[in-house]
Amino acid sequence: MSKEKIESSTKKLNILFVAAEVVPFAKTGGLADVAGALPKAIKELGHNIIVVMPRYYKIDNSKLRKLEAPLSVPMGVMGEFWAGVYTSTLPNSDVPIYFIDHEEYFGRSGLYEDDGGGYEDNDNRFIFFSKAALQLCKMLHFTPDIIHTNDWHTAAIPLLSRTRFVHDFAHAANVLTIHNLQHQGNFYRGLMDVMEVGWEHFNEHEFKSFDRVNLLKGGIYHADAITTVSKKYAEEIQTEEFGFGLESHIRGHSHKLIGILNGVDYNEWNPSVDEFLVEKYDIGNMSGKLACKADIQKHFNLEVRDDVPVIGFVGRFAEQKGIGLIAGVIHGLLDLDVQIIMLGTGEKWAEGFFSDVSYHRDNFGLHVGYSDELAHKIEAGSDMFLMPSLFEPCGLNQIYSLRYGTLPIVRGTGGLDDTIVNFDEHHEHGNGFKFYEASQEALYYTVLWAINIYKDDKKAFEDMQETAMKQHFGWDDSARAYEEVYQYALNKKRK
Ligand code: ADP
Ligand code: GLC
Numbered sequence: 001m002s003k004e005k006i007e008s009s010t011k012k013l014n015i016l017f018v019a020a021e022v023v024p025f026a027k028t029g030g031l032a033d034v035a036g037a038l039p040k041a042i043k044e045l046g047h048n049i050i051v052v053m054p055r056y057y058k059i060d061n062s063k064l065r066k067l068e069a070p071l072s073v074p075m076g077v078m079g080e081f082w083a084g085v086y087t088s089t090l091p092n093s094d095v096p097i098y099f100i101d102h103e104e105y106f107g108r109s110g111l112y113e114d115d116g117g118g119y120e121d122n123d124n125r126f127i128f129f130s131k132a133a134l135q136l137c138k139m140l141h142f143t144p145d146i147i148h149t150n151d152w153h154t155a156a157i158p159l160l161s162r163t164r165f166v167h168d169f170a171h172a173a174n175v176l177t178i179h180n181l182q183h184q185g186n187f188y189r190g191l192m193d194v195m196e197v198g199w200e201h202f203n204e205h206e207f208k209s210f211d212r213v214n215l216l217k218g219g220i221y222h223a224d225a226i227t228t229v230s231k232k233y234a235e236e237i238q239t240e241e242f243g244f245g246l247e248s249h250i251r252g253h254s255h256k257l258i259g260i261l262n263g264v265d266y267n268e269w270n271p272s273v274d275e276f277l278v279e280k281y282d283i284g285n286m287s288g289k290l291a292c293k294a295d296i297q298k299h300f301n302l303e304v305r306d307d308v309p310v311i312g313f314v315g316r317f318a319e320q321k322g323i324g325l326i327a328g329v330i331h332g333l334l335d336l337d338v339q340i341i342m343l344g345t346g347e348k349w350a351e352g353f354f355s356d357v358s359y360h361r362d363n364f365g366l367h368v369g370y371s372d373e374l375a376h377k378i379e380a381g382s383d384m385f386l387m388p389s390l391f392e393p394c395g396l397n398q399i400y401s402l403r404y405g406t407l408p409i410v411r412g413t414g415g416l417d418d419t420i421v422n423f424d425e426h427h428e429h430g431n432g433f434k435f436y437e438a439s440q441e442a443l444y445y446t447v448l449w450a451i452n453i454y455k456d457d458k459k460a461f462e463d464m465q466e467t468a469m470k471q472h473f474g475w476d477d478s479a480r481a482y483e484e485v486y487q488y489a490l491n492k493k494r495k
Contacts (some may be wrong), residue, residue, distance in 0.1 A: 013486060014048040014162060015042060016144040016172075019134045020126065020153035021111060022053045025089060025099075028111055029316060030262070030396045030482065031150060031179045037265040040093045041479035050142060050393055052133040054125075055086055055099035057107045061388035063440045063489045064454030071135045073128055075198040083132045085139075092267065100132040118448040123187035123213075125154040127194050134165045139383070143168075148175045152185030155219025156195055157401050159206075162222070163197040163473050165482050167390035173489035176223035177481075178216070180393050181244050182320065209245075217249055224489035226257045227482070229394035230415035234259030242391050242414075256492070258485060261418060262394040265473030266293075269379070269400040275378035275483070283469045289380060289405060296381035299374075300365025302339050308363075309454045311447070312373045312382030314397055315353075317346030319397070322411060329447070334361045338451055340379060341365040341382065379404045380486045383451055384433075388443050392416045398432070399473050405465040411443075419473070423464060432466040 021027050023036030049363045055061065064086035071083040084101035089349075105125040119125065130149075132360075134157065139145060143247060147169070149157045149265035158174035191213045192202050202208050207218035220226055228234045236242035238251045250257065267273070271289070272282040277331050278295045281288025290306060297304045311333075317323045326342075327350065327438070340363070342354055351368045358366040368375055379385070387410045394415035398408040410416040412434045423430040433444040454461050 011488075013029070013047045013145045014143060015039075015047055015146045015148055015486070016133065016137055016142070017042075017049055017051045017148045017150075018130070018154045018157060018250050019051065019053055019150045020129070022051060022090075022097065022208055025059050025097070026056050026111055030394065032395055032410060033265070034177075034179070034262055035150065037263065037475050038479065038482070039095050040090055041263070041475035042482060043095050044091065044476070044481055045483055047483075049095055050140075051090065051095060051097040052136060053097065053099060053454050054106045054111075054112055054129050055084075055101040057103070058109065058126055058442065059099065061099075061101075061427070062360060071132055071138065071139060073132045073135055074129060074196065075124070076194040077133070078124070081128060083128075084136075085136060097138055098204060100129055100136070102128065102132075106127075113125065114186070123185070123191045124183070124194060126215075127156055127191065130154050130160060131156045132166075134160060134169065137170050144172045145490060146175060147172050147176065148482075148486075149219065149223075151179050152183055152219070155185060155215045156197075157200060158219055158222035158224075159197050160195065163201075164195070167381045171493075173224045174222065174226065175225045175485055176219045178220075178226065178228040178237070178393070180320075181216070181242070181246060182391075183227075184209075184217065184244065184246065185213075187213045189213055196471055200445055214246075217246060220246070220249060222494045224256065225485050225486055226253060227260050228257070229260065229262050230418045231259035231261070232417045233391075233393045233414040236391065236414060246270065256322060256488075258481075260478050260481040260485070261415060261473065262396060262399075263478045264396070264473050266403065266474065269376075269403055271380055271404050274376055274380065276373045277380050281380075283405075286405065288463075290340040292380035293376065294384070296341060296365070296377050297339065299368075299377070300341055302341075302365055304361060308337055308339055310341060310382045311384045311386050311409070312378040313340070313342040313344065313386045314378055315344050317344045317350035317389070319347070320390055320392070322390055322438075322443070323347070323350045325388050325390075325438065325440055326444050329444045330354075330357055330364075331361075332444055334363055336448070336451060339363045340386075341378055343367045343369075343371065343378055345369050351455050378457075379406055382406045384409055386447070387411070387416060388435075388438075389413060389416060390438055391408075395419070402431055402468040402473075404470045404473050407450065407461070407464055407468060409447055410434050411438060412436045418460040423450075423460070429467060430464055431471065432464070 279288035
């Protein structure tokens with residue numbers, strides 16, 4: 001982001017924060033963690049913030065309050081639709097969250113898909129949601145200074161707020177956060193008629209991409225500021241390797257792009273207070289970690305042994321996460337004296353492949369599915385945490401792992417590179433093990449190296465655990481960085 005003077009202001013801002021998933025209501029990945037935590041940290045800085053998300057039908061509405069009046073949502077050529085609205089607050093806070101209810105679009109089992117492949121009407125679902133979020137502000141008489149959108153689902157909002165909805169949002173500045181550039185919201189061009197923003201915006205600079213509408217591309221063009229979730233990823237997405245075709249577009253807007261590392265909600269991810277653990281622990285009292293290790297060994301029917309290194313993996317079974325690399329080395333690794341545990345769901349080939357491995361190997365534990373409880377138990381009970389991602393905008397699990405004294409083994413990309421400092425044989429500092437080349441060899445030898453340190457240099461391993469556990473990646477610092485971005489966006493808007 002260019003170093004224009006950022007007017008410091010103590011002015012309390014009205015912020016509309018819009019996201020497709022928010023913890024604890026609905027989650028498929030890290031976006032939900034961020035959307036459930038960042039608004040609270042921004043509120044702590046004294047701003048007025050409201051959060052809006054869809055009311056997926058798996059969200060239990062018995063504890064939500066229903067607003068009396070429904071919203072009318074203009075859907076262009078499709079006519080006028082109606083939405084119900086529920087409300088609540090983010091847990092342990094007074095940040096209001098609103099849920100947009102529309103059975104036809106959100107009364108399904110999944111958020112974006114049921115069983116592989118997205119829903120065919122994801123374009124209309126999320127344009128509907130985006131417009132409903134703006135209509136809701138009008139209904140609440142909430143006039144945002146800042147509209148903070150996230151990923152492609154809400155990336156039409158910057159333009160919507162200055163065309164179809166300009167009457168009510170003319171003064172709002174738009175900040176768009178890119179959590180993952182791989183997903184861009186690429187749809188049939190006719191979506192322009194549902195958006196009602198005018199076909200003049202269907203051009204190579206804005207929404208047009210190979211004769212289709214690319215929502216993220218248009219959002220990048222129209223946002224006053226763009227953020228992504230680590231400094232390294234902000235650089236990477238400007239290159240062909242990580243840009244998913246948008247690299248030159250992003251380079252053209254790099255003056256308004258900045259990387260801000262995600263934080264961690266330490267009320268939730270912290271071994272000294274974690275209710276999921278059989279025994280809590282912390283620096284200076286690590287015996288609980290051994291109890292947690294025994295607990296997951298039992299859970300996964302592995303031999304209960306203190307001295308064998310346990311390596312955990314929690315994440316989507318997606319190419320992004322390096323599951324192809326893991327699949328390539330898993331048998332070689334399992335030939336070593338090690339136990340490996342994986343929790344995840346996603347690509348069918350991977351679910352099948354790892355199920356087959358677990359059938360044949362007794363030092364391998366697998367849970368195909370989604371389980372918050374197991375995710376916490378694996379973080380605590382493992383000695384090391386595996387994240388060999390091909391790309392990783394930020395990555396949260398490696399940061400959670402640090403707090404649990406579970407040393408990350410990562411590929412040095414994006415947020416993984418920004419947060420993990422490699423073990424250094426001579427100084428014995430660092431907080432994990434890192435390799436750069438996206439190859440099976442590099443992964444295999446890095447894991448082997450980590451296992452050797454674990455077995456032969458206990459002191460170095462324990463020093464690193466302590467270093468890791470003392471680190472702090474709180475939301476407070478990130479929220480302050482977002483506050484600066486909000487000011488930048490407002491200044492830019494006023495020019
Ligand atoms: P991404 O958003 O790319 O999936 P992150 O590391 O940012 O990656 O965040 C993933 C989040 O989702 C973490 O909180 C992780 O614990 C959680 N998660 C992923 N898969 C599972 C699963 N199968 N069960 C429980 N939690 C999961
Ligand atoms: C995305 C990224 C992940 C990031 C998360 C939250 O899903 O893949 O790296 O941590 O968003 O920003």
